[in-house]
Amino acid sequence: MGNFLPLSIKLVDAKSMTVSSICEAEAALQGQWPNKGAAPYRDACRLIAAAKGGSCSPAIAFAAFKAAAIDQRLLQPAEKSDALKMLDDVSKDIQI
Template structure:
């Protein structure tokens, strides 16, 4: 299980992934991206590597990965969990 909330991405080749850890982010970065020369992508690669060797806070590295995925329009909208749907239903009942 990952350390972060899962981020769903779809790579350029159509492969979908749920990324929730530094190791999964590293694997995703090795896949097909729109522009591997883009600054956010390079920053994410550098920070993920630094997090793996302990010289960067993993939360910062994961945020950089998320920013790179958003920059290249690879993120997919996350589906609501069953618990959130139940909470929405209950709060809707309370408002009426």
């Protein structure tokens, strides 16, 4: 289980991944990205490596990974969890 809320990304080769940890982010960065020379991608690679080495906060590194995925339009829309769907169903009948 990851340390962060899961992100769904779809790489250039149509491979979908769920990323919720620094190790999963590192694996995703090894996949096919549209532009591995882009600054957000390079920053994410650098910060993920620094987080694994202990010189960067994992939260900052994961945020950089998310920013790179957004920048290259790889981040997929999140689906509502089953619990949130149930809450929506229950609360739709409540009138304020």
